[in-house]
Amino acid sequence: MYFQNEVVKEIIERYRQIWSIGHALSLMGWDSETYMPKAGVEERAIARAELSLLAQQLILKPEFVQLVDKASGLEGLNDYEKGVVRVLQREIRIMKAIPPRLLAELEKTTQEAMHAWRMAKEANDYEKFKPYLDKIIKLTREKADYLGWKEHPYDALLDLYEEGLTTRDVDGILEPLAKELKALLSSVVHEGRFPQKHPLEDERYEREWMERVNLEVLKIVGFPIGERSRLDVSAHPFTISIGLDDVRITTRYEGFDFKRSLLSTIHEFGHALYELQIDPGLKYTPLAEGASLGVHEGQSRFWENVIGRSREFVELIYPILRKNLPSVGRFTPEEVYLYFNTVRPSLIRTEADEVTYNLHIVLRARLEKLMIEGSVKAGDLPELWNSLMEELVGVKPKTYSEGVLQDIHWSMGSIGYFPTYTLGNIIAAQLRYHIERKLKLSEKISRGEFESIREWLKNMIHRYGRTYPPKELLRMVFGEEYSVEPLVKYLKEKYVG
Amino acid sequence: MYFQNEVVKEIIERYRQIWSIGHALSLMGWDSETYMPKAGVEERAIARAELSLLAQQLILKPEFVQLVDKASGLEGLNDYEKGVVRVLQREIRIMKAIPPRLLAELEKTTQEAMHAWRMAKEANDYEKFKPYLDKIIKLTREKADYLGWKEHPYDALLDLYEEGLTTRDVDGILEPLAKELKALLSSVVHEGRFPQKHPLEDERYEREWMERVNLEVLKIVGFPIGERSRLDVSAHPFTISIGLDDVRITTRYEGFDFKRSLLSTIHEFGHALYELQIDPGLKYTPLAEGASLGVHEGQSRFWENVIGRSREFVELIYPILRKNLPSVGRFTPEEVYLYFNTVRPSLIRTEADEVTYNLHIVLRARLEKLMIEGSVKAGDLPELWNSLMEELVGVKPKTYSEGVLQDIHWSMGSIGYFPTYTLGNIIAAQLRYHIERKLKLSEKISRGEFESIREWLKNMIHRYGRTYPPKELLRMVFGEEYSVEPLVKYLKEKYVG
Incomplete structure (x- = not known):
């Protein structure tokens, strides 16, 4: 068995919902680049933003973070279990480090910048x-x-x-x-x-x-x-x-x-x-x-x-x-x-x-x-x-x-x-x-x-x-x-x- | 404007996340029947079940239910606003009415029954x-x-x-x-x-x-x-x-x-x-x-x-x-x-x-x-x-x-x-x-x-x-x-x- 520790098993169990959002986001990403009708772009953008935010909310839920913290203090985890804890701790650390204000500003700026870049490249300006x-x-x-x-x-x-x-x-x-x-x-x-x-x-x-x-x-x-x-x-x-x-x-x-x-x-x-x-x-x-x-x-x-x-x-x-x-x-x-x-x-x-x-x-x-x-x-x-x-x-x-x-x-x-x-x-x-x-x-x-x-x-x-x-x-x-x-x-x- | 009442506007605002899950589930449903590779079926089933459950959890969140209840008592809503309240009240009522135990039993039974039905039909038995x-x-x-x-x-x-x-x-x-x-x-x-x-x-x-x-x-x-x-x-x-x-x-x-x-x-x-x-x-x-x-x-x-x-x-x-x-x-x-x-x-x-x-x-x-x-x-x-x-x-x-x-x-x-x-x-x-x-x-x-x-x-x-x-x-x-x-x-x- 890959995951035996009870705390890690509970983490994995809860993670399924987050994984499922990732699954959906991947499919949405694929579809956007392959088969989506043109006008679908607006609703797709909203859905992607909402689901990304939702995944983040689920990862940062206090109960979930506490479980990960608890697991990180445990002795005797196997490599897979350690891996789960390491990856999640890292994600939580990164998410928590950047203030929402900065994240929003970056999001807004890069949205505009990508557009400006396209124009600039096209016009060689x-x-x-x-x-x-x-x-x-x-x-x-x-x-x-x-x-x-x-x-x-x-x-x-x-x-x-x-x-x-x-x-x-x-x-x-x-x-x-x-x-x-x-x-x-x-x-x-x-x-x-x-x-x-x-x-x-x-x-x-x-x-x-x-x-x-x-x-x-x-x-x-x-x-x-x-x-x-x-x-x-x-x-x-x-x-x-x-x-x-x-x-x-x-x-x-x-x-x-x-x-x-x-x-x-x-x-x-x-x-x-x-x-x-x-x-x-x-x-x-x-x-x-x-x-x-x-x-x-x-x-x-x-x-x-x-x-x-x-x-x-x-x-x-x-x-x-x-x-x-x-x-x-x-x-x-x-x-x-x-x-x-x-x-x-x-x-x-x-x-x-x-x-x-x-x-x-x-x-x-x-x-x-x-x-x-x-x-x-x-x-x-x-x-x-x-x-x-x-x-x-x-x-x-x-x-x-x-x-x-x-x-x-x-x-x-x-x-x-x-x-x-x-x-x-x-x-x-x-x-x-x-x-x-x-x-x-x-x-x-x-x-x-x-x-x-x-x-x-x-x-x-x-x-x-x-x-x-x-x-x-x-x-x-x-x-x-x-x-x-x-x-x-x-x-x-x-x-x- | 379609939605002017502040309570309804807040409902709509919060509903975006639920809508986004619906958007993802629809795409997943479409993909499952059209382009998904055969072996994708297992992970897709898990993701669909998890996201359906997540949508239900979001609809039944006490803050959300309270907002809908509050809106249902308001006078002077326009038809669109009334529609939102009616549809959500109905969904909440249906979700709350059926005990999770029965829902799970139905889910399990119908999963098995669909399989049995296919076999039975094929064998004319x-x-x-x-x-x-x-x-x-x-x-x-x-x-x-x-x-x-x-x-x-x-x-x-x-x-x-x-x-x-x-x-x-x-x-x-x-x-x-x-x-x-x-x-x-x-x-x-x-x-x-x-x-x-x-x-x-x-x-x-x-x-x-x-x-x-x-x-x-x-x-x-x-x-x-x-x-x-x-x-x-x-x-x-x-x-x-x-x-x-x-x-x-x-x-x-x-x-x-x-x-x-x-x-x-x-x-x-x-x-x-x-x-x-x-x-x-x-x-x-x-x-x-x-x-x-x-x-x-x-x-x-x-x-x-x-x-x-x-x-x-x-x-x-x-x-x-x-x-x-x-x-x-x-x-x-x-x-x-x-x-x-x-x-x-x-x-x-x-x-x-x-x-x-x-x-x-x-x-x-x-x-x-x-x-x-x-x-x-x-x-x-x-x-x-x-x-x-x-x-x-x-x-x-x-x-x-x-x-x-x-x-x-x-x-x-x-x-x-x-x-x-x-x-x-x-x-x-x-x-x-x-x-x-x-x-x-x-x-x-x-x-x-x-x-x-x-x-x-x-x-x-x-x-x-x-x-x-x-x-x-x-x-x-x-x-x-x-x-x-x-x-x-x-x-x-x-x-x-």
Whole structure:
């Protein structure tokens, strides 16, 4: 049995109502992005706000908080029980820390800021967004202070997105990585083996046929469509866990450059697999989700990059591509492999490749740190952004829209989120290293034998859900926490090896 | 303004959370029948049960109940305000009346009974279901006693499904109707102008083409797909209002006998139109739904039967049918009209035509009354059923599955629900009579001008939502309550006129 302690059992019992609201909110989120009629947006927004508030009220109910407090003082709890207490204590602490006044102000400001950001990006007019960003920086700093921090106010924000992550961690990861990647990028571009452009990028495809590609590939990697999952279409691809037996992903069909749809589908599969492989014994509990954003992104990047962009995988799925996408027939598997792995110093993070991607994160993390310290104002950002882009990636934005205005995150008040993307890339490479030691990864991919890979992930990581905080989980699995080395090694082997 | 009184405004304000749970439950219901992966069923069931309970807890919160009590004593409330108070008082009264012990027992029994019913129906073995039905009858009688009644225990149950409906009403409607319909059926069959069978019933269709027919017809009658509504596919067609700007219908494609899909789609459109035309000022309030099951069914039957099965409508959509369904080309519009209106004494309620349908309801209502009185046990039902079928419709089931086991309702504990179907048919005919007096209905249909019909329905009925109890609403619109006469007149004119 997972939960034996009577206090914890009572917590779990009461938590079902809160879990149920989460279930509903997830479904509502999925529906909003997929099938909801346009005009439904107003009522949906009200319902989501009301139910979020209701969930918060239930978590902060004195009886519930007292139960959690009581459980936290108990000796001899097992790991699952400890996990439940840790996760709930953390949620309660965060909810209690931020005064409702500040929460409301942040909510209002970010609602307006998201709108302003959209307008500003469209019009390439930074001034439209600047005052909102200044306000968000100010309020977010306040939030950090309420949450509490020891070494740096950014710590408080990082921890929101990745439990236990500190500015010291981020600096220790990103700065050495930046140095390595800059050198690597210059070698790759110099060597020219991996092209900057590929003719397949401009080839158009029929949506119906591309759907078949995605479905066939998902079948190969082992996605239980119809049974425990779905693939739908949305403007921005995402994964959502509605329950441990109902995990849905979406993709998009732009009509050209087919790898964008395919690799994004495999990426979301990686996220979904994590949720699908959580131990069913954790159903309805606060542990029934991934350990953290970083660990989650590790799963998606592992499937997208380590597997999906590998030579063996391209060879494996080449017949599927060729059958459904006529233009692929004009290229050899090796050429398609290069198409999957173009390396190009470019301006837009979401379109960046494996070599340059993390440099975009380095830039953002450096700026976020300065913003939260108060040493940089919104007005300073465009210039800083551009000079950092030149320093790190070697290209310079000509417009705000392809520079400082490209991401939605800051307008949503998500400061401290970006580093988790790089944690994902790091963890993906750590996974590769450790799985390789157990299984012959390349051979498995070549043969399309993904079950043993899924099993490894399940047994080592997925089944625990949120039982352990991310750093502890990583120590259990890798014997160390976030480590840059495997990523650098992987990229060097692949791109200049 | 709709709500001005401060007490009512506070009620409305607090009700938003309850409304939001309802919104979520509706979406979950829709998803369960349309897109949910199979294995999601367990978690969905838990979430639905928890959220239903949560909504009930919120409604029964002492502060909320006190507010409603306070409002009920106020003078000078407007109709909307009175409506809110009436609807909530009624809900509170019903929730408080039934002891949790009985509710739990009913829940458990009906869960088991639904399963047993399915098995029994499949195996044509009534014994499998009988003990459950006896228990349901006993518990439902208990429920009726807790709810309270004056003349007959069935009153308490009827009122659950149709506010204010009594056994006296039902007897006064169904018995005269039965007499008329039996005579009419015999004339129709004798005359033979409306066939009992039609060759189009056996014609197969391509699902994709039938979808186009449904979509084109929905466009003609005015269903705002994509904007405020959707059409999806489910095993049993239904309409669900997720919000006043998000009302979804489903249909099914069996692959043959295309009128089943088309008329069912038009039926659901009728339900949906009601919800879509409720006054937006009633959003988020307890009034944001239809007045009752009977009034709702009146809308769906009006569109399905009075409009959808009319000669003018068949002529109007004939080109659409012919374009998409090759077999239709072999028949004249008049022949298709007869196909839409076959009359056949048959065993299955859901497949019955306009002439025989209500006789199936008469049978069920008579039996329900006896069951609840205690004068009939589950063991007596099969024989009673069969002899009543012979008496009323003139055919006799050879198996339990096509007799007493055909409907799911009793296994769900829904005793008292069936009469609302006939109320729907009655109201549909009343609508026809009153709309005809204002607009030239046949001409409007011939020209495909449905806007004025929709407007009439909106202004006279739809916009009020649940503001008035059904009988009061009918008196306002028709100058009388449920009246059999227009239905009898309509059927006579159409089938033997």
